[in-house]
Amino acid sequence: MVSVRRAESDDDLRDVIAVRYAVHPEAQSTLEGLRHHLANWAGLAYFVADVGGRPVGCGLCGPFPGSEGDAFVNADVSVLAEDRRRGFGSALARAVSEQARSLGKEGLTVEAREDTPEASEYLEKRGFVEVERQKALALELEGLELPRAAR
Secondary structure (H helix, E strand, O other), rough: OEEEOOOHHHHHHHHHHHHHHOOOOOOOOOOOHHHHHHHHHHOOOOEEEOOOOOEEEEEEEEEEOOOOOOOEEEEEEEOOOOHHOOHHHHHHHHHHHHHHHHHOOOOOOOOOOOHHHHHHHHHHHOOOOOOOOOOOOOOOOOOOOOOOOOO
């Protein structure tokens, strides 16, 4: 049976980091970073889902600084690939939704990447609708000669 708890201890936050990294290898979360977010983002909460003490998923819910007055709040649910379609994401989504309601929010804003169509399918089945698209771009600075400023 799945257990979902608010991530408050360093061990819980390490579980959040481990799951996020397993699901999104480009995620560069650190324990210090999560602690900083919790200390400075009013209303932010992280969650861990586990089965028999083994983390299988994580979630977050909270307003970005400066958006506390918005009707919708930022949220995320991530479940390890081998543990999907077993109700763990739904359990996390309930915890995230309860956090949003406790903040007086009307809804959730989530991101779904194009390279994970199953995420969009999961979200759309639960009533989420697409409101925008973004493209992530990166620039490797090592060895790059930047153009000089115009005179």
